[in-house]
Amino acid sequence: METRSSGDKMFDAVNMTLLGIISIIVLYPLVFVLSASISDPAAVLGGDMWLLPKGITFEGYAKVFDNSDLLNSYGNTIFYTTLGTAINLVMTVMAAYPLSKRDFRGRNVLMGVMVFTMFFSGGLVPTYLLVKQLGMTNTFWALVIPNAVSVYNIIIMRTFFQSSIPGEIQEAAAIDGCSELRILRSVVLPLSMPILAVMVLFYSVGHWNAYFNALIYLTDRADYPLQLILREILIQGQMEEMVNVGDSSHAKTLLDQEAIKYAVVVVANLPILMLYPFLQKYFVKGVMIGALKG
Incomplete structure (x- = not known):
């Protein structure tokens, strides 16, 4: 020994x-x-x-769940996160898979154009004008389409496909008559669960915590995500709607606000905290393999 x-x-x-x-x-x-x-x-x-x-x-939780705006925004955020993550995942896979093919002509040029956008962009005003001209302002599309894909995540997934999916398996599938989409669906994706789990976590956390796009693109309060309501509660100090402002005791109001503040933080972060344990076993493996090669 x-x-x-x-x-x-x-x-x-x-x-x-x-x-x-x-x-x-x-x-x-x-x-x-x-x-x-x-x-x-x-x-x-x-x-x-x-x-x-x-x-x-549990008075804080009672007041939180009695607030219709917060419950409505909670449902909105779940919808935006689910739809946005699904779009992100599909777009990332469809971009990374062809770029991982060494016989794909022009892939280096396309990759260079994508990387260029990581360092240079039109800025907020041109982006807002584009979204407005496309008719997406004050709709949920404004929260999921402008950020439909991340170049950084494309690079990670492309590297995973190149380094972790044997080319011989894909060639064998092609010889058997599989199309590229069939190879992707039946061969590549089943072997890519670690990186897919990482992408789901990255994108879902991003959508769940996002508030800036909603702040500039949404005007209807009924469409607000949870983070905008939290912004009002925790930053702008607009908790009066959830407490008894008619109470003559200012101390009672402060106590109610304190209870609401912590309860809202727990309620807002609980879904993401519950999601991570299911993906944790894939997380480290997916990131490390996806970062091995450039």
Whole structure:
């Protein structure tokens, strides 16, 4: 049995200590927000609650789910995220697959044009005018079409196809009479679950957290995504619609606002936190393989 040197043991001890500290730094805000969302707001404001919940109450969640605007925006965000991620995934696969073919003429020129757009763009005003002329303002298309594909993700997926999908398998399928679309559907995609999972996570998180496009393209409040409502609640301080502003006690209003603030943060981030564990086993493998070669 191989014996480890004292230097190796010390190296492992330092690594474990650093990883433990980093884990605490990352986990503490999450635990604090979750605990604060179900704690007595007075204990949170007074600093008595610093990790575990105190005076458990679900009043904040009750007020959140009683707010029709927030529930409507929650549904809008789920719709935008689902549709947008599906469009992103299809567009990325359809762009990356032909670019991964070494016998595809002009692929380097196309790749160069795509990469150019990563560094230079028309800017906000021309983009807005284009979206407006296409009639997409104040529609959900304005949130999913302008960002339908990411060049960075195309590069990662193209590299995965080149380095992880054996060319011999694709050639064998072609000899058997499969078309390119059949090869993509029946051979390439089933072998690409790691990178597809990574793309789903990247795109879905981007859509879920996006608010700027909605801010400039949407004017109808009924179409607002969740992040715009959160912006009003957490940044603009417009929580009065969700609390009893007629209450003579200003302190009671502050306590209600504190409860709502943490409850909204938990509700807004819960779907993404629930999605990650299902994709985590593919995440590291997909990113590392997709980044091996240029």
